[in-house]
Amino acid sequence: MSTHGNDTGTEALRPHAEDAFAHELKALEAADDRPRPARWKLSPWAVATYLQGGTLPDGTVITPKYVGPRRIVEVAVTTLATDRALLLLGVPGTAKTWVSEHLAAAVSGDSTLLVQGTAGTPEEAIRYGWNYARLLAEGPSREALVPSPVMRAMAQGMTARVEELTRIPADVQDTLITVLSEKTLPIPELGQEVQAVRGFNLIATANDRDRGVNELSSALRRRFNTVVLPLPATADAEVDIVARRVGQMGRALDLPAVPEGLEEIRRVVTVFRELRDGVTGDGRTKVKSPSGTLSTAEAISVVTGGLALAAHFGDGVLRPSDVAAGILGAVVRDPAADRIVWQEYLEAVVREREGWKDFYRACREVTA
Numbered sequence: 001m002s003t004h005g006n007d008t009g010t011e012a013l014r015p016h017a018e019d020a021f022a023h024e025l026k027a028l029e030a031a032d033d034r035p036r037p038a039r040w041k042l043s044p045w046a047v048a049t050y051l052q053g054g055t056l057p058d059g060t061v062i063t064p065k066y067v068g069p070r071r072i073v074e075v076a077v078t079t080l081a082t083d084r085a086l087l088l089l090g091v092p093g094t095a096k097t098w099v100s101e102h103l104a105a106a107v108s109g110d111s112t113l114l115v116q117g118t119a120g121t122p123e124e125a126i127r128y129g130w131n132y133a134r135l136l137a138e139g140p141s142r143e144a145l146v147p148s149p150v151m152r153a154m155a156q157g158m159t160a161r162v163e164e165l166t167r168i169p170a171d172v173q174d175t176l177i178t179v180l181s182e183k184t185l186p187i188p189e190l191g192q193e194v195q196a197v198r199g200f201n202l203i204a205t206a207n208d209r210d211r212g213v214n215e216l217s218s219a220l221r222r223r224f225n226t227v228v229l230p231l232p233a234t235a236d237a238e239v240d241i242v243a244r245r246v247g248q249m250g251r252a253l254d255l256p257a258v259p260e261g262l263e264e265i266r267r268v269v270t271v272f273r274e275l276r277d278g279v280t281g282d283g284r285t286k287v288k289s290p291s292g293t294l295s296t297a298e299a300i301s302v303v304t305g306g307l308a309l310a311a312h313f314g315d316g317v318l319r320p321s322d323v324a325a326g327i328l329g330a331v332v333r334d335p336a337a338d339r340i341v342w343q344e345y346l347e348a349v350v351r352e353r354e355g356w357k358d359f360y361r362a363c364r365e366v367t368a
């Protein structure tokens with residue numbers, strides 16, 4: 001069942017977190033006897049459990065959504081219960097959007113009060129716009145006003161989300177200062193204001209690499225608690241994340257199951273980590289890093305793409321030839337420089353590694 005007024009329900013290609021994990025949220029709500037902040041669906045403890053996973057007394061298994069330090073989740077959840085907003089910061093593919101969506105789903109039961117930040121995001125997207133037919137016919141009125149997701153979240157005491165905050169032009173970003181410090185959104189045309197009710201808060205995400213594009217003003221930054229999402233600390237953790245997410249997405253796309261593909265997943269993760277870190281896993285060989293981020297998120301899409309190849313054109317088991325082209329596409333962003341980096345890595349590392357012969361051959365075939 002969808003609560004968002006659309007009729008696609010569970011057939012949605014990508015259901016919202018609160019729909020996809022409705023059964024988990026319901027079980028948590030039933031098991032949760034801790035105090036809940038005003039208008040929160042769950043206690044902070046239950047929200048953290050929803051994100052990190054666990055088993056409830058009644059046996060319901062809560063799947064981990066975010067795999068990472070528990071403290072990060074605890075600080076993020078706690079921040080939402082204070083008067084400061086939450087800024088999730090990190091390099092691309094560190095699950096900022098993912099965590100933001102699940103936090104909003106668990107805290108407010110609705111992750112859709114979302115503003116997507118771009119260089120073209122106008123003030124209206126954060127404040128409000130007008131239904132021009134009504135505005136012309138009736139003049140300015142509350143009925144002619146089209147509230148932004150932020151305004152709706154304020155009025156209803158819910159969680160608003162702003163994606164890619166630092167891509168938004170600085171003067172538009174500053175619209176948020178009044179919202180976050182005064183907890184009010186003035187409507188000068190009507191001589192009115194919308195005051196945030198208890199339960200309102202805001203989660204913004206921003207990309208580390210965008211720093212300098214539209215840096216946050218210090219006035220705005222002070223309204224946020226910043227939580228930095230790190231890259232997975234170990235290869236094992238990253239393999240776990242990739243396998244888990246690929247499994248979830250594969251089920252939605254009717255792709256073959258992951259277990260037989262674990263070896264290939266480990267290989268993709270190893271290649272990405274070594275190129276990212278500039279050194280092989282054993283610390284012995286220095287390698288050059290390509291221009292792309294080679295994030296966990298990209299590893300997930302390489303493996304998902306590989307599984308689709310295996311399902312439709314292979315024997316249903318993930319093979320080196322199913323992931324080679326995807327890896328090449330992720331590594332070689334800049335056709336000249338990255339290709340050299342890749343070829344050096346292939347010859348110096350992949351070729352020499354025990355048990356990697358098939359993989360080396362598959363990579364050579366697509367790299368030629």
Ligand SMILES: Nc1ncnc2c1ncn2[C@@H]1O[C@H](COP(=O)(O)OP(=O)(O)O)[C@@H](O)[C@H]1O
Binds near residue numbers: 093205
């Ligand atoms: N630590 C992690 N735990 C769980 N999933 C992760 C983790 N890191 C990356 N992912 C996965 O990577 C994918 C992309 O993450 P996303 O939120 O879009 O990244 P960002 O917004 O930081 O660029 C998501 O499917 C997410 O599940």
Ligand SMILES: [Mg+2]
Binds near residue numbers: 096097098205
């Ligand atoms: Mg994102």
